[in-house]
Amino acid sequence: MALSTAEAKYIAVAHGCAQIIWLKHQLLDYGVRLSKVPLYCDNTSAINLTKNPIQHSKTKHIEIRHHFIRDHVQNGDCEIKFVKTKNQLADLFTKPLARDNFNKLRTELGILDIKNVVRYACNMLILCIHALVS
Secondary structure, three states: OOOOHHHHHHHHHHHHHHHHHHHHHHHHOOOOOOOOEEEEEOOHHHHHHHHOOOOOHHHOOOOHHHOHHHHHHHHOOEEEEEOOHHHOOOHHHHOOOOHHHHHHHHHHHOOOOHHHHHHHHHHHHHHHHHHHHO
């Protein structure tokens, strides 16, 4: 159990790093080499924990298995980058969001609004019909 937000984010980043390492090994079978895969985090304290190899009293209760991320950051397997909370794409799947923020993140992921797709298709159909009739 995490005792702080920074610790919870640090543990989450460690899990994300583990997934990156696994995926990199899978891609090696296909001849694809990746280096410094970006991993985005919205907590600067958690990012600082990944970059600091010294164990402090505030982090001594974090299980050792989560600290492997420091080695992978140092080796260049992944790179932890800061992203503002309002731009965190994962929030689209994990939190209730205001409509404007939801639509913004949805657009950034490339997910289309079905109403706009149907409207666009109808407009294109009308244009095609007009072109055939004239």
